[in-house]
Amino acid sequence: MTKIDSHFADELKKYGAKDFDACFNCGNCSAVCSHSEDNVSFPRLTLRLGVLGLKKEILSSVEPWLCYSCGDCTETCPRQAGPGQYLAAVRRFAISEYEPTGLTRLMFKSPPAFVAITTLIAVFLGFFLFTLKPEYEVSRWIFAYIPYAVIHNMGLVIFSFTGLSMVWGVLSMIISFNKNKDNKAKSKVGIFKAIWMVLSEAGTMDRYKHCDAEEDSHWRGKPWFTQPWFVHWAIMWGFIGLLVATSLDFILKDPATTIWWPSRILGTIAGLFMILGTSQAINYRLKKVTLIYSETSPADWTFLWFLWIAGLTGFWLEVSVAFGANNIVNQFVFLVHTVISMELVLLFAFSKFAHAFYRPVALFYHFRNLG
Ligand code: SF4
Ligand code: SF4
Numbered sequence: 001m002t003k004i005d006s007h008f009a010d011e012l013k014k015y016g017a018k019d020f021d022a023c024f025n026c027g028n029c030s031a032v033c034s035h036s037e038d039n040v041s042f043p044r045l046t047l048r049l050g051v052l053g054l055k056k057e058i059l060s061s062v063e064p065w066l067c068y069s070c071g072d073c074t075e076t077c078p079r080q081a082g083p084g085q086y087l088a089a090v091r092r093f094a095i096s097e098y099e100p101t102g103l104t105r106l107m108f109k110s111p112p113a114f115v116a117i118t119t120l121i122a123v124f125l126g127f128f129l130f131t132l133k134p135e136y137e138v139s140r141w142i143f144a145y146i147p148y149a150v151i152h153n154m155g156l157v158i159f160s161f162t163g164l165s166m167v168w169g170v171l172s173m174i175i176s177f178n179k180n181k182d183n184k185a186k187s188k189v190g191i192f193k194a195i196w197m198v199l200s201e202a203g204t205m206d207r208y209k210h211c212d213a214e215e216d217s218h219w220r221g222k223p224w225f226t227q228p229w230f231v232h233w234a235i236m237w238g239f240i241g242l243l244v245a246t247s248l249d250f251i252l253k254d255p256a257t258t259i260w261w262p263s264r265i266l267g268t269i270a271g272l273f274m275i276l277g278t279s280q281a282i283n284y285r286l287k288k289v290t291l292i293y294s295e296t297s298p299a300d301w302t303f304l305w306f307l308w309i310a311g312l313t314g315f316w317l318e319v320s321v322a323f324g325a326n327n328i329v330n331q332f333v334f335l336v337h338t339v340i341s342m343e344l345v346l347l348f349a350f351s352k353f354a355h356a357f358y359r360p361v362a363l364f365y366h367f368r369n370l371g
Pocket of ligand 1: 022023024025026028029030047076077078080083
């Protein structure tokens with residue numbers, strides 16, 4: 001049975017949607033969006049669902065995840081309904097609904113809560129990591145008051161909690177999608193082919209490239225390495241590369257002295273991409289180069305700066321280790337680097353980052369229905 005939530009529009013506005021209820025269904029957004037080729041009602045239909053308060057239908061729809069926030073539709077909307085921002089808000093809302101703890105909801109809806117939570121986590125992690133270096137004088141002093149084992153175990157619990165929340169969220173999304181008859185595979189695209197299409201999209205960002213190549217796009221004709229698809233690619237693969245390099249370092253007990261160790265080379269290349277991508281993203285947002293870059297939430301700023309600092313401090317450490325410079329400044333940089341990197345991983349399931357898991361699932365359902 002269809003259930004209408006009369007407060008849904010107000011709810012979505014708390015997640016960053018504009019006056020999307022001003023939409024009068026003219027279709028300009030669908031005409032301009034490069035992803036409306038297979039579906040003439042995209043993104044108009046998703047706006048209608050929101051205006052009508054059809055919450056469940058929104059949660060079971062893949063459409064919000066087919067949008068790459070290029071903002072072309074927002075620029076052409078005659079009613080200033082902000083369809084691009086609306087879809088971003090719907091994704092934040094969906095992540096909050098799928099994720100079981102309520103932490104995401106709190107952080108997306110309340111910037112002060114976001115600041116308080118990220119600060120508390122940073123303080124906790126800083127304290128936790130500081131005690132991992134008992135050879136430092138001050139650390140030994142702290143160590144006498146807080147037993148290392150207690151803090152270590154708490155850290156493990158928190159990381160497991162994040163991982164489980166992510167798994168729970170993705171399963172909730174799949175359950176929601178499976179209830180929607182529009183998502184039932186009707187084409188000849190098989191499971192393995194759809195998985196391959198998802199992986200190849202992650203590698204090439206072909207769909208995102210279409211946004212930047214649209215006739216009205218600000219990015220049309222600009223060098224490829226300046227375009228938003230590449231910025232996204234560089235940040236995403238940079239982050240994944242650094243995660244893999246760090247894990248390999250940990251598993252293989254990499255000697256800390258050589259920069260030619262394979263995991264170090266991977267880390268160096270990934271770090272370069274991450275710094276390049278985040279520098280471009282920060283620059284575009286500071287300069288407000290397009291409408292969509294002119295509105296940056298505190299959470300988005302925080303994550304961009306965290307990623308940038310994690311990349312930069314990583315290089316600092318690599319050079320310090322190569323030259324054997326173990327001094328108080330480098331120890332402090334090490335602490336900052338590790339706190340920020342751990343916080344980024346910790347908040348993965350409860351932030352915009354989570355789209356790295358949700359979008360591929362939605363794309364899988366979308367690709368299954370092509371053909
Ligand atoms: S362009 Fe604006 S008014 Fe027209 S359908 Fe899209 S959101 Fe609605
Ligand atoms: S923001 Fe871009 S990708 Fe998203 S619906 Fe609008 S035009 Fe399409």
